[in-house]
Amino acid sequence: DGGITQSPKYLFRKEGQNVTLSCEQNLNHDAMYWYRQDPGQGLRLIYYSQIVNDFQKGDIAEGYSVSREKKESFPLTVTSAQKNPTAFYLCASSMKGPAGELFFGEGSRLTVL
Amino acid sequence: GQQLNQSPQSMFIQEGEDVSMNCTSSSIFNTWLWYKQDPGEGPVLLIALYKAGELTSNGRLTAQFGITRKDSFLNISASIPSDVGIYFCAGQKDTGRRALTFGSGTRLQVQP
Numbered sequence: 325d326g327g328i329t330q331s332p333k334y335l336f337r338k339e340g341q342n343v344t345l346s347c348e349q350n351l352n353h354d355a356m357y358w359y360r361q362d363p364g365q366g367l368r369l370i371y372y373s374q375i376v377n378d379f380q381k382g383d384i385a386e387g388y389s390v391s392r393e394k395k396e397s398f399p400l401t402v403t404s405a406q407k408n409p410t411a412f413y414l415c416a417s418s419m420k421g422p423a424g425e426l427f428f429g430e431g432s433r434l435t436v437l
Numbered sequence: 438g439q440q441l442n443q444s445p446q447s448m449f450i451q452e453g454e455d456v457s458m459n460c461t462s463s464s465i466f467n468t469w470l471w472y473k474q475d476p477g478e479g480p481v482l483l484i485a486l487y488k489a490g491e492l493t494s495n496g497r498l499t500a501q502f503g504i505t506r507k508d509s510f511l512n513i514s515a516s517i518p519s520d521v522g523i524y525f526c527a528g529q530k531d532t533g534r535r536a537l538t539f540g541s542g543t544r545l546q547v548q549p
Contacts, residue, residue, distance in 0.1 A: 366539035424529035428479030
């Protein structure tokens with residue numbers, strides 16, 4: 325079945341450690357996105373990529389890094405520079421074109437101990 | 438980043454009641470979308486709107502793209518327990534950045 329797979333679903337990390345969240349899609353979508361969700365808040369854009377080997381900062385990119393070496397994959401690294409990394413992270417993808425319909429993965433919950 | 442004001446923040450209703458929620462912005466959006474999120478899951482697209490004034494239905498759900506392009510509403514008729522979740526509005530500007538801006542969500546609870 326086509327879809328977006330995020331892993332791991334739950335992750336615990338000690339302060340000062342970097343952690344990488346995986347996002348893979350087999351929908352043949354060109355664009356991919358990372359959003360962060362905090363309790364009681366909407367989704368905030370971290371990074372997005374509209375094509376392989378290119379990505380753009382979103383609204384809250386500080387303390388995060390991404391790569392887009394393959395069309396199917398868009399991993400997110402939460403670095404030790406991110407001051408408040410505990411959150412629910414959502415990856416999404418969309419087709420090329422004017423429509424903004426995003427398809428989301430099931431999310432990864434990161435907890436910093 | 439651009440903010441979308443979504444209201445109400447939460448609703449507690451009886452099964453069978455109709456529900457209405459809305460989203461407003463100080464800026465113009467070219468696309469409005471409504472998503473539903475179940476606990477611990479990613480949001481799922483419910484309805485997408487592409488033209489000002491457009492009214493679109495999806496089963497018991499109806500959404501409209503405001504004439505001013507600065508607002509949208511979502512109605513749910515005859516609510517059922519499985520309607521429970523968080524509903525998000527999202528908008529896209531025609532600025533080359535295709536990523537969506539999301540509202541803060543409306544948490545819906547339905548009493549059977």
